[in-house]
Amino acid sequence: MSATGAPAQQITGSNRFMLLILLVPGLLALMTTFLLPMIWLARASFSTSSMAAFGGGMTLEHYHAALTDPFYWKVAMNTLSLGVTVSFFAVILSYPIALFLTRSTSRWRGVLTALAVAPLLTSAVVRTYGWMVILGDRGVINGTLQALSLTTDPVRLSNNTFGATVALVEILMPYSILAMLAGFGRLNPQLEEAASMLGASKLRVFWRIILPLSLPGILTGALLVFVLAISAFVTPRLMGGGRVFVLGTEVFQEATVTLNWPLAAALSVVLLALFSSVIVIYQRALRRLEA
Amino acid sequence: MTKRLSLSLLALLAASGAAHAQDKTPLNVVGFSGVFAENYEKFIIAPFEAAHPDIDVIYQPSKNSAETLALLTLQRSDPTVDVALIDVSVAIKANGEGLFATLDEASVPNLADQPDWARIDGDKSIAFSQDNLTILYNTETVSEPPTSWTDLADPKYKGKIAAKLADTRGVILIPILNKIAGADYKDSIDPAIELMNQFAPNVSTWEPAPDCYAVVQSGEVDLSICWNGRSQYLHDTQGGIIGVSAPKEGSIGQTNTINLVEGSAHADAAKAFINYALSAEAQATFAEQSFYGPVNSKVELSPEIAERIYGSPEAQAAQMSLDWPWIATVYSEWIQRINREVIAFN
Amino acid sequence: MSEHHVVVDNLVKTYPGAATPSVDHVSFALPKGEMLALLGPSGCGKTTILRMIAGLIEPTSGAIQLNGREISQTPVHKRNMGMVFQAYALFPHMTVAGNVAFGLEMRGIPHSERGPKVQRALDMVKLGHLGDRRVTQLSGGQQQRCAIARSLVIEPELLLLDEPLSNLDAKLRDEMRDEIREIQSRTGVTAIFVTHDQDEALSMADRLAVMSAGKIEQIGTPREIFDAPANEFVAGFIGAGNFLSGRVTAPGEAEIEGLGPLRFEAPARIGSQVNLMVRPHRFKLAAPGPNAFTGQVDSLVYRGQILTLGISVGGKRLTADLHTHAGHLPAKGETVTLAVAPGDVTFLSEAAA
Numbered sequence: 001m002s003a004t005g006a007p008a009q010q011i012t013g014s015n016r017f018m019l020l021i022l023l024v025p026g027l028l029a030l031m032t033t034f035l036l037p038m039i040w041l042a043r044a045s046f047s048t049s050s051m052a053a054f055g056g057g058m059t060l061e062h063y064h065a066a067l068t069d070p071f072y073w074k075v076a077m078n079t080l081s082l083g084v085t086v087s088f089f090a091v092i093l094s095y096p097i098a099l100f101l102t103r104s105t106s107r108w109r110g111v112l113t114a115l116a117v118a119p120l121l122t123s124a125v126v127r128t129y130g131w132m133v134i135l136g137d138r139g140v141i142n143g144t145l146q147a148l149s150l151t152t153d154p155v156r157l158s159n160n161t162f163g164a165t166v167a168l169v170e171i172l173m174p175y176s177i178l179a180m181l182a183g184f185g186r187l188n189p190q191l192e193e194a195a196s197m198l199g200a201s202k203l204r205v206f207w208r209i210i211l212p213l214s215l216p217g218i219l220t221g222a223l224l225v226f227v228l229a230i231s232a233f234v235t236p237r238l239m240g241g242g243r244v245f246v247l248g249t250e251v252f253q254e255a256t257v258t259l260n261w262p263l264a265a266a267l268s269v270v271l272l273a274l275f276s277s278v279i280v281i282y283q284r285a286l287r288r289l290e291a
Numbered sequence: 292m293t294k295r296l297s298l299s300l301l302a303l304l305a306a307s308g309a310a311h312a313q314d315k316t317p318l319n320v321v322g323f324s325g326v327f328a329e330n331y332e333k334f335i336i337a338p339f340e341a342a343h344p345d346i347d348v349i350y351q352p353s354k355n356s357a358e359t360l361a362l363l364t365l366q367r368s369d370p371t372v373d374v375a376l377i378d379v380s381v382a383i384k385a386n387g388e389g390l391f392a393t394l395d396e397a398s399v400p401n402l403a404d405q406p407d408w409a410r411i412d413g414d415k416s417i418a419f420s421q422d423n424l425t426i427l428y429n430t431e432t433v434s435e436p437p438t439s440w441t442d443l444a445d446p447k448y449k450g451k452i453a454a455k456l457a458d459t460r461g462v463i464l465i466p467i468l469n470k471i472a473g474a475d476y477k478d479s480i481d482p483a484i485e486l487m488n489q490f491a492p493n494v495s496t497w498e499p500a501p502d503c504y505a506v507v508q509s510g511e512v513d514l515s516i517c518w519n520g521r522s523q524y525l526h527d528t529q530g531g532i533i534g535v536s537a538p539k540e541g542s543i544g545q546t547n548t549i550n551l552v553e554g555s556a557h558a559d560a561a562k563a564f565i566n567y568a569l570s571a572e573a574q575a576t577f578a579e580q581s582f583y584g585p586v587n588s589k590v591e592l593s594p595e596i597a598e599r600i601y602g603s604p605e606a607q608a609a610q611m612s613l614d615w616p617w618i619a620t621v622y623s624e625w626i627q628r629i630n631r632e633v634i635a636f637n
Numbered sequence: 638m639s640e641h642h643v644v645v646d647n648l649v650k651t652y653p654g655a656a657t658p659s660v661d662h663v664s665f666a667l668p669k670g671e672m673l674a675l676l677g678p679s680g681c682g683k684t685t686i687l688r689m690i691a692g693l694i695e696p697t698s699g700a701i702q703l704n705g706r707e708i709s710q711t712p713v714h715k716r717n718m719g720m721v722f723q724a725y726a727l728f729p730h731m732t733v734a735g736n737v738a739f740g741l742e743m744r745g746i747p748h749s750e751r752g753p754k755v756q757r758a759l760d761m762v763k764l765g766h767l768g769d770r771r772v773t774q775l776s777g778g779q780q781q782r783c784a785i786a787r788s789l790v791i792e793p794e795l796l797l798l799d800e801p802l803s804n805l806d807a808k809l810r811d812e813m814r815d816e817i818r819e820i821q822s823r824t825g826v827t828a829i830f831v832t833h834d835q836d837e838a839l840s841m842a843d844r845l846a847v848m849s850a851g852k853i854e855q856i857g858t859p860r861e862i863f864d865a866p867a868n869e870f871v872a873g874f875i876g877a878g879n880f881l882s883g884r885v886t887a888p889g890e891a892e893i894e895g896l897g898p899l900r901f902e903a904p905a906r907i908g909s910q911v912n913l914m915v916r917p918h919r920f921k922l923a924a925p926g927p928n929a930f931t932g933q934v935d936s937l938v939y940r941g942q943i944l945t946l947g948i949s950v951g952g953k954r955l956t957a958d959l960h961t962h963a964g965h966l967p968a969k970g971e972t973v974t975l976a977v978a979p980g981d982v983t984f985l986s987e988a989a990a
Binding site: 049050071128129132136137138153154156159237238240241242243245253255256257258259260 | 355357358360381384387388450455457458495496497498500510511622623626627630631634635637
């Protein structure tokens with residue numbers, strides 16, 4: 001090791017330069033597709049012109065409007081609670097699947113993993129329509145209930161928060177499964193065997209070994225689902241029947257219907273702030289877990 | 292493959308070369324998509340081009356007026372669009388940003404035939420057609436079509452109505468309902484909100500997907516509050532499953548405006564086009580073909596066409612128009628009230 | 638039967654879809670306090686046996702008794718065995734002390750009693766001062782000690798070690814080898830360990846079982862295995878050897894092709910074909926005579942205490958290990974004579990001609 005130290009360092013030096021050069025296109029792409037729009041968005045949220053034009057005056061009125069209106073507070077709370085509910089159920093449902101896929105030694109494991117994340121191949125819009133067919137008043141479930149004479153009037157399963165939640169959970173599950181599969185690196189069958197040998201029953205192996213070791217994966221999955229859920233707008237809009245007011249749908253409404261772009265921008269910034277605080281909390285939690 | 296490709300490339304070159312050879316003025320028009328675009332190209336643009344062989348009208352359909360507005364805002368220093376067809380409420384917003392040029396009767400003589408309410412913001416935006424808000428019903432499940440806006444509150448339609456009201460539809464419905472309640476929309480809209488809340492419990496979805504027509508066609512709901520033009524078109528083309536019932540209390544049209552983009556490089560050709568689009572001839576043809584209400588006061592509609600656009604003679608007599616610039620000042624507020632006082636509770 | 642602490646009887650493991658069993662009717666018994674090494678090349682089934690005893694693999698058939706109890710149906714967590722895994726399998730989310738305390742906790746031992754027991758176990762493996770460390774901060778040797786402490790603190794009835802030294806570097810390996818042996822004899826725990834390393838097996842085990850293709854070829858003390866290998870496989874697997882085959886021409890004498898007559902001390906029928914072996918250290922430098930072979934030294938490896946030389950005789954190569962203090966040491970090219978006493982010739986097998 002020490003004998004090759006000097007040349008290795010030289011290579012590292014030129015490597016760093018190469019690395020920078022290789023990073024340039026990616027950084028540029030990130031700048032133009034992510035950073036610049038973000039800056040534009042932030043600037044737009046202070047714009048005095050309703051078209052969010054650059055150059056004009058600056059004002060805080062849109063933040064004032066967004067933050068003093070109890071309705072938007074309620075919308076923010078709705079958004080948070082939808083995010084929490086969706087991530088909770090997505091994690092609960094994804095965890096056994098991800099755990100099975102991680103631990104399975106079956107030769108079908110690859111196929112099963114592909115199947116579990118295959119829904120990602122279709123767009124969220126298509127899958128939302130799928131859920132409308134299942135949960136609608138004349139959908140599969142209501143049709144079955146009525147055919148079995150269990151109900152006469154349709155049970156409202158869609159066009160409300162319930163429908164939006166169900167659809168979001170299913171739509172976002174592949175993301176949490178993928179995140180968990182990536183985050184389960186510390187799981188190792190030998191650790192489970194070691195725990196059994198030391199007298200732990202299957203249940204205690206799960207609680208003391210599997211669960212703590214898979215917690216980082218669970219947290220990553222939950223965070224990913226949460227972030228995607230609170231920024232979702234197509235599914236809450238379509239499955240919510242217009243009744244589900246979340247920041248995503250409000251931003252859409254302000255941007256495309258009432259054409260109040262600065263307010264839409266201000267609401268987006270609020271949503272971003274919500275993201276950031278959750279990510280900060282998540283990273284603190286993760287650091288504590290892995291410390 | 293390559294041969295065919297190069298052939299078609301050649302054809303393209305030849306076509307553009309030909310256009311240049313004849314020195315045609317290109318005129319870019321951005322407007323609504325779908326059936327509107329089809330009809331507009333066929334019944335307005337084609338006759339105009341026939342009369343003006345030196346002008347080549349290029350129609351670009353846009354998803355919605357908000358998108359058109361975004362495009363115009365982006366291009367304000369160097370517009371590629373010459374004429375924009377957009378919703379009146381969006382047009383007023385655009386005028387606030389100075390995106391459109393003022394027209395005058397000298398270069399657009401047909402302006403003289405437009406009623407005052409249609410000449411918006413000092414002749415910057417001119418209303419050219421109105422698409423009435425109406426009630427759509429499924430002819431297979433609804434034996435007795437509704438005749439009044441108040442029929443929406445009939446308990447038999449519980450969970451059977453689709454109503455997207457958090458946009459211009461709601462903004463138009465408010466003055467209609469206010470009139471039914473005997474109130475003026477400029478005073479207070481509380482009566483309209485109250486009437487909306489009477490039928491709101493019947494509403495299954497406030498966000499019909501994919502749109503307010505398909506949910507009736509598929510039988511998912513019995514009634515839906517939609518635009519007349521497309522409803523009539525679907526009535527004629529979809530085997531009559533969709534029925535249109537214009538309520539007797541009359542309605543208001545979603546008003547479409549034609550606008551000359553400020554800084555257009557082809558302003559003269561644009562004015563000629565706008566003048567033709569506003570002519571009684573063009574508006575009458577478009578009304579007959581697309582069931583959009585004409586604006587030009589010289590247009591005379593046959594009773595059959597008038598009925599398909601406005602409904603019964605009673606409804607025709609009750610047809611209203613709005614003070615759009617005033618509406619523009621309350622547009623967001625009204626939608627907010629519909630969202631917060633009607634939809635959020637139902 | 639019950640005098641033995643561990644009894645394995647006709648144990649068989651056939652994996653689904655496999656043509657031949659991985660473990661094929663293996664039986665052995667182990668007295669209390671002894672250490673048995675399962676030795677063999679990879680894939681011979683030694684680890685499978687260990688894991689079946691542990692309860693991590695279900696046997697296809699056969700019985701396993703521990704302390705007189707039949708345990709093959711007992712679930713893993715109730716077998717009360719300690720196991721040291723090849724990669725240690727320490728719980729990464731726990732401290733060193735937490736790992737060691739885990740087994741006690743599972744046994745419901747109160748917190749107040751756990752502390753001293755954990756401390757004693759850590760002291761035993763010289764980790765007493767590192768209890769609060771994360772296991773990921775330990776060196777390889779320390780992890781090994783931690784794993785041993787963890788498996789012994791529960792006072793197991795049987796200690797199982799799966800290739801316990803294979804993850805350590807050479808120097809540490811010798812140290813840990815002695816230490817494991819020392820701890821095992823101090824605690825008196827009965828132990829079975831799996832290895833593919835003959836030195837490890839010979840130096841650590843009270844007894845060793847040499848395995849090949851799912852079967853035990855020979856089981857015995859290191860000395861028995863080394864000096865009296867039951868067959869060619871054992872002889873070849875343990876230590877080096879000069880393998881000589883020939884026809885028995887007289888009682889206790891065989892004619893080795895190319896070498897001439899070789900006397901040995903084993904009954905063999907005249908005329909039969911025998912396989913014999915001479916360990917390199919059994920050869921001595923001598924004057925030509927009976928049971929002596931003369932040839933030119935063509936290879937020479939000096940190993941400190943031992944000089945390994947090779948000579949060619951009649952197209953055969955013989956290897957001899959000579960003690961370097963034994964006076965004259967031959968040089969390359971020198972003609973030497975190697976002699977072996979008939980009692981030092983190992984008889985491996987006999988077949989009718």
